[in-house]
Amino acid sequence: MAGRLILAATPMGDIGDASDRLRAALGSADVVAAEDTRRTKALAAALGVTVAGRVVSFYDQVEVTRLPALVADIEQGRTVLLVTDAGMPSVSDPGYRLVAACVEHDLPVTCLPGPSAVTTALALSGLPVERFCFDGFAPRKQGQRRAWLETLRTESRACVFFEAPHRLAGCLADAVDVLGGERRAAVCRELTKTYEEVRRGSLAELADWAVGGARGEITVVLEGARPASVAxxxxxxxxxxxxxxxxxxxxxxxxxxxxxxxxxxxxxxxxxxxxx
Missing domain, CATH: 1.10.10 (Arc Repressor Mutant, subunit A)
Known part of the structure; x- marks a missing residue:
């Protein structure tokens, strides 16, 4: 009988966010596919779990080449646990290609829910987020970034995206120029970690703040566009x-x-x- 693929969310910072199901899966899976094997072994040690299964690396550059062997493991009855460095696999992290391969081969896939920077930032933003879209990382180059921001000018849903700290000031400055300084947003950094910080305000206010520099992992929530009061x-x-x-x-x-x-x-x- 075929085994199964388990996607498991891992803590973003606070080890206390690890679920009992994650602990059990780390200790019982036949194969642990990890974005960073060292970080996964450190996580298991911090949780007091002994990883009995085979640990293999599964990061962006080797994702495609690892697929056949992992699919074969599942077909032969093994349980494969997929974990990334933090948060939920497949969400701007490795994972979806392996899920798609399992679906193609009619193999069972399940998920152990848990921490996600996307939903955590949305909840903390203080903005209307009943409807939202997720855009991964903002484009790096200014021209592409401004073109992407232009697509959000009339987007009525809140938009959540990731940004590198050294590009945050430039991104927010472009957002002010393209979307207007009055549009509200929230910049969330180091979520669940010791120096967690959430800055809320208009894009103009946040752009001024970001000039001073920001550190850590950053998630931005942008308010959805309101109907224009004037043409x-x-x-x-x-x-x-x-x-x-x-x-x-x-x-x-x-x-x-x-x-x-x-x-x-x-x-x-x-x-x-x-x-x-």
Whole structure:
């Protein structure tokens, strides 16, 4: 009879978040596929668990090559436990390819639920998150990042994503430019760890804060777009009035931009009106 694949969530920081089911699985699985074998062995030791099964590495660069052997293990009746460094496998971590392979071979797959930075950040954000989307890591390059942010300009669902600490300030600055400084957000860092911190406020406030630098693992929750209270075309005259008084066009757009209308959108609308 076939064995099964078990996906198991691991603590993000606080070891007390480990479930009894995770402890039992670590001690009983025939094979433990781990994103980082050293961290998994350290986790087991901290939990007082002896890993009796075979431990194999299963990180991004070897994920595809490991699939045939792990599928064969399950077909031969073994239990394979998949764990990542922290949180839930398959969520911006290795896992989904192995799940897909098991589904293709009609092999049992189950999950031991537990910690997730996505749902933890959503719960702590203080924003309406009844409906949300998850976008993984924000694009690294500014051009791609701004194009991605543009897709969120009218997204009514809250959006949660990961960001590297050294790119956070740039990402939030681009968000202010594309989405408007009034859009609310929450920056959650080091969730469940000793120096956990959640910063809540407008994108403009958070962008100013991030200039000072941030450390640790970061999850950002962005408020969903609200219906625009005015159309950008309705604000052109006000912008042009400021320009006539000597204000630079970009600065005038930043002053006039309001809920649902970003300064970038307003700037492009003014230019379009001038061309017409």
């Amino acid at each position: 950008p075309e309705d604000l052109v005259a006000e912008v042009e009035g400021l320009v006539a008084d000597g204000v630079r066009l970009k600065d005038a757009c930043a002053q006039v931009a309001t809920n649902g209308v970003s300064k970038r959108e307003l700037y492009e609308t003014v230019l379009a009106a001038r061309r017409d």
